[in-house]
Amino acid sequence: MRTVLIFTMILMIGLPVWGADQWQTTHAENGSAKTFYYTAKKFGSPILKAMIRIENGYSQSVKEFQKIEAQVISLKVPGFMFRMNNRFTSLIKMDPFSPIRYVKEIDQEGILINRKNYSQTITFDSIHHKAIIENKEKGDKKEVPLPPDTYDPLALFARYHLKEDLPPDQEIQMSIFDGLKHRQMVFHSKKSKVRSKILGEVDAIWIESTTAFSSFGEKEGNVRIWYMANGSKIPISLELDLPVGIVRFELEEIKEGQ
Numbered sequence: 001m002r003t004v005l006i007f008t009m010i011l012m013i014g015l016p017v018w019g020a021d022q023w024q025t026t027h028a029e030n031g032s033a034k035t036f037y038y039t040a041k042k043f044g045s046p047i048l049k050a051m052i053r054i055e056n057g058y059s060q061s062v063k064e065f066q067k068i069e070a071q072v073i074s075l076k077v078p079g080f081m082f083r084m085n086n087r088f089t090s091l092i093k094m095d096p097f098s099p100i101r102y103v104k105e106i107d108q109e110g111i112l113i114n115r116k117n118y119s120q121t122i123t124f125d126s127i128h129h130k131a132i133i134e135n136k137e138k139g140d141k142k143e144v145p146l147p148p149d150t151y152d153p154l155a156l157f158a159r160y161h162l163k164e165d166l167p168p169d170q171e172i173q174m175s176i177f178d179g180l181k182h183r184q185m186v187f188h189s190k191k192s193k194v195r196s197k198i199l200g201e202v203d204a205i206w207i208e209s210t211t212a213f214s215s216f217g218e219k220e221g222n223v224r225i226w227y228m229a230n231g232s233k234i235p236i237s238l239e240l241d242l243p244v245g246i247v248r249f250e251l252e253e254i255k256e257g258q
Contacts, residue, residue, distance in 0.1 A: 032056050034256050036235065038249040048084070049073045050249055052235070054158070065100070066092045066162065068154040082110030090154030097159060098126040102152035104179060122152060122179045133179055146182060150175040161233050166205045168229075185209050194226045196236045197250055203229040204236060213242060 033055045040048040055067040067089065074084040085107040091100040102122040109115040119136040129148055134141045151159065153176060160166055168191040176183045192206035204226040212220050222241035228234040238249040 032257060034254065036251060037253040037255070038238070039252050040247050040249045042245065042247060046075050048075065048247070048249070052157070054161070064094050066094055066158050068092065068158050070154060082108065084108045088154055090152050090158070092155045092158050097163060099124040099152050099155035102154065102179065120179050122177070124150075124152070131177060131179075144177070144182075146177055147175050150177050150182065152176070153178055161235070166207065166227055166233060168205055172207070181212075183211065185211055191229070192226060194236055197252060198254070199228075199234075199236065199251075202236065205229050213240075 033053060035051060035053040038050040038052075039046050040050065050073070051069075051071045053069040055069075069090075070088045072084050072086045074082060087105040089101075089103045091102075092098070093100055101124070104118075104120045104122075106116045106118055106120075108117075121134045121136070123132045123134070124146075125131065126148075129146050129150075131144050131146055131150075132141060133144060151174070156174060156176060166172075166189060168189050170189045172187040172189060174185045174187065176185060187207045187209040190206045190208075192204045193201055194204045194206075195201045205228075206224065206226050208222060208224045210220055210222050222239075224239040224241070226236045226238075228236060234251070234254070236251050240247045240249075
């Protein structure tokens with residue numbers, strides 16, 4: 001649900017110029033992949049591009065995994081305002097469902113966001129309820145205890161997109177850890193209709209929560225996500241009510257295949 005939030009934190013953390021060849025994706029060893037492409041606008045002008053890619057049937061040895069990738073890329077907005085080139089990768093074991101590894105590659109700066117440039121790997125130990133955080137640049141490693149059923153943002157996205165339903169009129173609690181801070185979030189879901197650029201008007205499930213954004217010094221804002229209610233659970237749009245204003249990501253393209 002950081003598909004709900006997942007998608008949110010992902011999209012909040014994210015290349016200086018846009019081009020289809022700039023998406024740094026890998027290919028599944030077997031099976032298929034689905035990729036969602038989004039554009040965010042501010043005052044009617046595109047400012048960010050985002051991508052979420054799900055690899056189905058990714059396997060290592062005899063175990064079955066899902067690999068989820070996400071990127072957020074800033075467009076040619078004034079560079080002093082913000083620049084983003086952020087990438088996220090999550091590896092998930094499907095049975096039983098649990099996060100394995102979450103990798104963040106963060107490169108961002110500007111007057112609207114905190115300057116960050118680092119690579120971090122979080123390895124989850126779901127049996128012993130902990131995570132090991134490794135920082136590439138510093139070369140250090142630390143262990144953090146976590147509550148049961150805690151997920152990284154992309155693993156949470158995979159859980160709700162691939163396995164569990166998103167029923168309306170519910171209060172959904174989630175435990176999320178992205179390497180910086182453990183967050184207990186509550187999402188509220190409602191039935192809704194939403195107009196999609198590529199799908200037209202569709203029935204949707206609208207999910208909303210309040211959270212703190214690490215890119216804005218832990219200042220609070222709201223996250224709203226619209227999913228198709230026809231069983232496909234396609235994330236149609238994401239709205240971030242940030243300390244600097246509202247940014248809305250709209251689905252522009254879906255690609256399937258390797």
